[in-house]
Amino acid sequence: MTFAAERDLASRAIDTARTRGAGYADARFVRRNVEDVFIKNGDLDTVDRSDTYGIGVRVIVDGAWGFAASHITSPAEIDRVAALAVQIAKASALTKSQDARLAETPPAKGTYSTPVQIDPWSLSFEDRVGELMAAESAMRSVKGLRTTRANYQIWREEKLFLSSEGADIEQTFTETGVGISAEAVGDGELQIRSHPAAGGRSQNAAGWEWVRRWDLAANAPKIAEQAVALLTAKKCPQDVRTTLVVGSAQLMLQVHESCGHPIELDRALGTEAAFAGTSFLTTDRLGSFRYGSELVNMRIDSTSPGGLGTFGWDDEGVAATEGFAVKDGIFVGYLMSRETAAALGTLSNGTMRADGWARLPLIRMTNVSLAPGTFGTLDELIADTDDGLFVETNRSWSIDDKRLNFQFGTQIGWEIKNGKLGDMVRNPTYTGLTPEFWGSCDAICDEREWVMWGTPNCGKGQPGQVMHTGHGAAPARFRNVRVGVGM
């Protein structure tokens, strides 16, 4: 693969750290290449290609952690970085209450590469941009828009991981993301519709086939018309309780915020308390707490095809795994590191991930997904609903620091009357407490409606890190949900 020279340098870093007193050391080389293209109002607004490359060295010295990183990879700098990591670990020991201890993991050797059908880097730049410009142009055929946007990102990251325990892993990840959006402004309203999801772009561990899956040009006029129509649509019912059907692209963010984050074991153990917060899923609740209805199954799976959290090994060299966070509505599993797993007396399920070479691996979501149900299609679910609201595509999201009290806003909603979609509503919001909300779930659509979405902007850690996480979801129905808050 691509890291012939770096293997010697990584070994040198580990040797230097060990010589200076590290009981454990690992070294990660990361090379990342990204191309971002943004089109706005018919013009190519931005073309930005970036590459970043460097090494991060993580050590344990006398039971305390240190980490140092550099964009310079000369032998002298490698020696400095390794020595600095040891110096930092020795400073960490000043407050040590107990030694860092790692759960066992076999030292892995191997390679992994994201499977892709159409390598996005193999297409010509003109072809990539041309497809995006056609979609953006199709939105502007609709009158009444203030702003139209379209963007794609293609991403390749190569990693080499070596540890003092003997791990030696090379991995190559490919991602492709895309999104289009239309904005309309008028009479004190700003309305937006986007496709295929919210958040600027929807991303997958995939090639250019991910872009073509969404038929951007065909969907562009529809979302543009919806953005305009939303300006004069009926207001969302205000502060009432009703039945809520949540579309797949919105529900995936609900999964991310109300399941993915609270099952991070570092949060439960208090080590993210200052910034991200803690978790209502405390360790005494593992295996017994009713998180949702019996229909609710949440998977932790770093092997899912297309997931942004799919890999061969995590950034501690632990192999990809699959399992449950919530089984038949009961909370049964955390996202873990080797250190936090040891604290629970178990083995890591491999969820330590770092944002590039300059940052320390943290417990991050891999692919945390709502398993498909058995209800049927979205049309069938709506046909089965007498009265309620169908909401789709995120516009606003907020949740408290224990991940209990949430409030989401979506771009669009429709009333459901007697099993049919009725009037469009604008500015829909809904709010609730996590276990009550998932406890009220009485129907989940089946695999025909299930999509592996991607969240390429999950923030955590200090210094801040942005992670790409995967979330599969199918539309689902929730009873007695409070909607239309504060608008």
Added chain:
Amino acid sequence: MSLPLLGEDELRRIAGNALRLARGDQAEATVSARSIELTRFANNAIHQNVASREAVLQIRVARGKRVATIRTSDVSEDGIARAARSASELAERVPENARFAGLPAAHPIPPSPSAFVDRTAAATPLDRARLAERICRASKERGFRTAGYVSTNTSELAIASSEGVWAYAPQTLAKAECVVMGDAGSAWADRTATDLGQVDVGSMAGEAVAKCAAAQAPRDMAPGVYEVVLETYAVSDIAQFLGGALSGQAVEEGRSFVGGKLGQKVTGDVTILDDAFDPRGMPRPFDFEGQPAQAVTLIENGTARAVVYDSQTAARTGNANTGHALPPNPFQTCAPMHVRLEPGPSSREELIKGVKRGVLVTRFHYTRWVHQLRTIVTGMTRDGTFAIEDGEIAHPVKNFRFTQSYHDALGGTLGIGRDLQLFGGGEFELGGSRLVPALHLAAFNFTGATQY
């Protein structure tokens, strides 16, 4: 010890080489270098402790209205040449951007106070660990748990262009923050300065520990509209959200609450400025296009006066550039980066005294736009929420969710604190800082409660 990473001469050399090798009608080179050193603690002990040395060269090349940007962390001779060549080649291939107004011309950069302090740059891992240990000890002595960090960052920014632009500034930033937690309640404090010597971790830990003691066993309080006193930590969030809407780009895209309202009253009697030269902030006299930053009064005693611009937005909308370009990104090209909400006459205690029945909020958590044009934001209170009765803090209350228009809330400004606190350099911020006081507001819409 981490003194300036590369130095002005070296950044000038890198930028100069990039410009020399770029092929196009215009070119711009931005070089940033930084050292991030952060000691993080939780459960009264250091658990993450990191240092990284990072550099990025960005080259933007324009051929007529064809523009391409390349960024690289490789600032070696080969890396510079490769990036310059790639940007030049890409600029030949990209479609035209009809709205591109050309790179801005050079203008003199005015002098400004230094934002670089040697002792911050020279701080060692042991220096930070000792400060962290003081915070942990103060928490432990009261039987509490604390989490937070101490950081000392050093950065340099240089911008050069074919139009004669040269701008360079080094900066240091020292930060400490902590949440202190008891079994049934928590509290927060943080400090930010360019000078590590100005970051008083003793007073910070004392503030959080004392408030944590008062925050135990919070009671239920029904959601509703309440009079509030917002501590500086919460006001910083308001300043950050409103600042993002006070740009020419936000007005152009129809998402600013001051769009079409310059000269009109939009808030209560508060004054909000952008002042890149305030020595109490994180001064830097130029923006990310190397243009001189102007001091701009955005809202004066509640009346919308101005918004800020970068060169492209200014040209597109027929306004003067105010020197507020952000680091290149397609979503937000310009914003106030040195916001100051002018102080008033009152102490924090006097603000609280003025409340018959209301809520004291320490800080907000996970705030997000619900409706940007109306500045409606939702979020939670966190780490110290108290009922105020008859001008006194009565008891802690469980956290609220709020859904509130921020500029409407300022419309009911009843009191302004006299002490400014500096915020900035936080996680996921594009850049910039805020100097804000505590506020007493007539009405704030708490729309939900939680269980703690």
